[in-house]
Amino acid sequence: MAVATKKKTTTKRVTKKKGFTKETYLQWYEIMLRVRRFEERALMAYSQQKIRGFCHVYIGQEAITAGMVSALTPEDKVVTAYRQHGIALSRGLTSRACMAELYGKATGCVEGKGGSMHFFSKELNYFGGNGIVGAQIPIGTGIGFAEKYRGTKNIAVTMFGDGAARQGALYESFNMAMAWNLPVLYICENNGYAMGTSVQRTSNVTEIHQVGDAFNMPNEAVDGMSPESVHEALQRAADHIRAGKGPYFLEIKTYRYRGHSVSDPAKYRTKEELESYKQLDPLVVTEEKIINDKIATQDEIDAIKAKIKEEIEDAAEFAENSPLPDPSELYTHNYVQEDYPFIRD
Numbered sequence: 001m002a003v004a005t006k007k008k009t010t011t012k013r014v015t016k017k018k019g020f021t022k023e024t025y026l027q028w029y030e031i032m033l034r035v036r037r038f039e040e041r042a043l044m045a046y047s048q049q050k051i052r053g054f055c056h057v058y059i060g061q062e063a064i065t066a067g068m069v070s071a072l073t074p075e076d077k078v079v080t081a082y083r084q085h086g087i088a089l090s091r092g093l094t095s096r097a098c099m100a101e102l103y104g105k106a107t108g109c110v111e112g113k114g115g116s117m118h119f120f121s122k123e124l125n126y127f128g129g130n131g132i133v134g135a136q137i138p139i140g141t142g143i144g145f146a147e148k149y150r151g152t153k154n155i156a157v158t159m160f161g162d163g164a165a166r167q168g169a170l171y172e173s174f175n176m177a178m179a180w181n182l183p184v185l186y187i188c189e190n191n192g193y194a195m196g197t198s199v200q201r202t203s204n205v206t207e208i209h210q211v212g213d214a215f216n217m218p219n220e221a222v223d224g225m226s227p228e229s230v231h232e233a234l235q236r237a238a239d240h241i242r243a244g245k246g247p248y249f250l251e252i253k254t255y256r257y258r259g260h261s262v263s264d265p266a267k268y269r270t271k272e273e274l275e276s277y278k279q280l281d282p283l284v285v286t287e288e289k290i291i292n293d294k295i296a297t298q299d300e301i302d303a304i305k306a307k308i309k310e311e312i313e314d315a316a317e318f319a320e321n322s323p324l325p326d327p328s329e330l331y332t333h334n335y336v337q338e339d340y341p342f343i344r345d
């Protein structure tokens with residue numbers, strides 16, 4: 001199976017006590033800009049009918065991907081839901097492989113068979129991209145069990161949205177993870193709406209992280225519009241888990257600037273609400289901080305912008321020119337039990 005590879009880089013783990021380095025801020029900015037420009041290009045291609053089917057973009061939630069990269073290790077496992085292009089890119093899947101997958105091309109990260117919701121890379125410890133709401137929660141719990149069984153210090157990062165927090169599988173998984181002391185970091189990306197339904201209309205418990213209290217699972221709410229806050233919370237949680245103290249639950253409060261999917265006009269929220277959150281845009285705020293605090297120069301920011309622009313243009317061209325999967329590949333990478341009694345020629 002075609003798999004994207006990542007250039008080897010070293011990620012400096014930093015703490016609030018030591019402060020965040022220039023390298024960390026520029027790393028965060030580059031990750032967020034890559035995700036933003038990738039998603040914008042994907043929306044353009046969708047409007048041109050070059051990308052079809054379901055497509056859920058990550059615009060507005062990029063600070064989460066940035067904080068994850070600096071707080072976690074490449075050996076940690078990550079599984080998430082269907083709004084996942086940004087997470088996949090931050091874990092090391094290339095823009096080329098991800099864009100080609102959106103186009104349904106053979107050069108995509110799963111050879112054009114997964115589409116927008118089902119990226120995957122065993123080599124990069126990225127387990128998707130899952131289309132069924134909440135299905136990844138028990139999967140991530142199982143991955144955590146595997147890591148404990150193997151005796152590693154790796155964490156199973158299990159991500160889901162505020163809508164999936166209402167699924168019964170979450171409660172079963174939380175109970176099992178606490179009973180067995182599994183190394184799972186549960187992350188709810190709470191962007192306020194399950195499709196078009198607000199958290200306030202679906203639950204009496206609107207502070208979703210408090211669900212962890214029922215299981216004595218450590219939990220906290222996190223500002224998801226700030227890469228600094230995301231990094232610090234993830235590092236606290238990761239240190240807790242790696243010390244053998246069991247699971248941790250973070251509710252990362254974020255906001256998506258686009259609809260639930262490309263077909264959603266998002267009429268369930270006001271223009272004033274959207275504009276108020278755009279004032280917190282993590283990409284804009286981080287760039288302003290870098291310049292205003294003289295962390296880096298405008299020339300360095302411009303160089304990152306030029307690099308990302310070229311990368312995304314290259315990814316789109318690569319996807320355009322890549323071949324479609326050969327029809328003979330239809331049945332490869334599918335599980336088949338040859339002696340199953342109802343298999344017919």
